[in-house]
Amino acid sequence: MMPKIQFDSYDTTGFFDEMVMEDHSIQPHYQIFKERIQKMGWKRLNFLQHSADRAQLSLGMTFNVYSDNQGVERILHLDLIPRIISGKDWAFLEKGLKQRIEALNLFISDLYNEQKILKDKIIPKDLIFSGEYLKECEGLKPPQNVWTHISGSDIIRDGDGRFYVLEDNLRCPSGVSYMLENREILKRTFPEVFEKLNVRPVQDYSHHLRDMLESLTPITPATIAVLTPGIYNSAYFEHSYLAQQMGAELVEGRDLVVEDDIVYMKTIRGLQRVDVIYRRVDDEFLDPKVFRKDSLLGTPGLFNAYKKGNVVLVNAPGTGVADDKAVYTYIDKIVKYYLDEDIILPNVPTYLCGEKKDLKYVIENIANLVIKQTDASGGYGMLIGPKATKKEHEEFRAKILENPRNYIAQPVLNLSRVPTLTEGSIEGRHVDLRPYILYGKDIKIIPGALTRVALKKGSLVVNSSQGGGSKDTWVLDK
CATH class of the missing domain: 3.30.1490.270 (Dna Ligase; domain 1)
Structure with a gap:
């Protein structure tokens, strides 16, 4: 007979644990969940974890690891113990993320146009021009002057419980499909806990994403396409999932053709014009006429069609200049320069x-x-x-x-930990947090996130390609 689920001997030494406090009392917003898993017991919990693993496989929630020569597709292991964030903490994160993405968007726009921040010597020119700066984007003004339509900043909590931004992802941030599918699995696993805790929903993300994409073009109804590198890309599941959820077309570069600076999609009925492209292909592969001549992933003439305003690319080419890890060190100055505000969500000392x-x-x-x-x-x-x-x-x-x-x-930071199911026990594992921000007519932050967890004991590396897993992130109502 397996022992009851207890937290009396749970190790909190030297770390900030998001569920269990140093005196082994439980954080108030975790109390209902803790009572539920204790009531169900080990046998039921292990069965549900096994069921979750099978559900991920049946849904096709797999990814490839490029360094794995075996070419085996893996699931991003979903741990059944969720990461629960209080309404108060989420309100703070929302405020900080909105400030950050607004300032970064102004920064990118400035760099490719007036370059005031460089002329005022806030950031060294050499730092910008030796990084991810795309000269081809100079003078561009995307619709509504928004460059960073979809972003995902990686956030951690240190040993003091404070939030810090580890890095910004402004090109093609991945993982949102796992956030959505994790939620579907956990809702079926703990339906009564969701109701009692008033967990804020995330399933309308795809609707918000489509609304944002449509807001970038005056054409109605707009034809939207998701541009994928193809089935061998590690995030192909996500590309196909989002296209299906939005009712958009899933295309590869070879499925598109440019005629007279207009982008068309090849269909069995002939050519159909495309108005907005949510591209999951990196800048350098988008157009062999402008960037890498050997690219087979893009479409010849695509960039020129974009420059002439005949198609919208999301995210805008050139956004990589702002998620360069060297530029990251200047974010507090960027916020101060463009918004005249002190930064709300600080960086990790760098x-x-x-x-x-x-x-x-x-x-x-x-x-x-x-x-x-x-x-x-x-x-x-x-x-x-x-x-x-x-x-x-x-x-x-x-x-x-x-x-x-x-x-x-x-x-080296003492990343916060969340209780995680291991072989026959529950132990703390380090986590980070990737919220998703949509920027069209306004900035919208989805009340949830992808929590990545380092499954190896003592490991601080949460990336899926390095053996990490995920947790559903429950944001509680204010």
């Missing part, structure tokens, strides 16, 4: 290896820092100093000294 003083500190203290490549994602190009070997320290020192601009460093 050392810019392109600065001589910071470079010296990083090289001398590499064993105690997290090193990140400024143009990498998915947990790649990263070193966690305390968990790395001396040989790895030396290898990264050499990489940094060879190209300092390409690296930043941050202190």
Whole structure:
């Protein structure tokens, strides 16, 4: 007979736990959920976890890991214990994210037009032009002057319980389909808890997304297409899922053709004009006539059609200039410059290896820092100093000294933890948070998020490609 589910011996030492406090009392907003799982017991909880895994497979919620030569599709493991966020905490996050995305959008617009922030020497020109700046976008004015239509900032809580932004994702942020499908699975698993807690809904995300896309063109009804690199892309499930949910067309670059600077989609009835493209293809692959000539993922002439205002691209090309991890270090100055406000959601303290003083500190203290490549994602190009070997320290020192601009460093943070099901027990695992922001006529933040969890004990890396999983995120009503 399995023992009852208890939290008396749950380890909270040295970390901020979002459910269990240091004296082993339960946070008020978790109390109802805790009582429910204790009432159901271990056998039922394990059965429900197994059912959730099967549901993910049957729904096709899988992804590819590019570094895995076996080419095996995996599920993003969904842990049944949700991450619950109080209404008060969410109101703070909403306010901070709206401020941040508004300032970043103004920043991108300025960089590709007047460049006032560079002329006023708030940010070094070299930092911008040596990064993800696209000269081809100079002079562009997207509809409603919105560049960052869909974004997902990664947020963590430190040992003090405060929220910090770890990085901004302004190009093609992924994961929202997992947020939506995780919710469907958890609603079926704990229906009575949802009702008692007044969890705010997320299932209308696809409607909000389509409304935002339609607001960018005067044409009604608008023809919307989701541009995917194809079935071998790691996020293909998400591309097809969002297209289906929105009633949009799912297309690859070869399905589109440009004639007289108008974009058309090939159909069995002939060519059909496309008005808005939600593209999940990186800038450099969009148009072989303008960017990479060897790209087979884009469509020749697409960028020129966009420049002439004949099609809307979401997100706008060029947004990568603002989610460069080196530019991230200037976000507090960007907010102050464009909005004349102090930043609400602060950054994690960051050392810019392109600065001589910071470079010296990083090289001398590499064993105690997290090193990140400024143009990498998915947990790649990263070193966690305390968990790395001396040989790895030396290898990264050499990489940094060879190209300092390409690296930043941050202190090792005690990421907050949330109880997670393991083999026969419940243990704390580190988490981060990716809320999703839609920006059309106004800024809308979906009251939910993708919580990524480091499933390996002691690991701080939550990325799915590095063995991480996910949790449903319950935002409680105010």
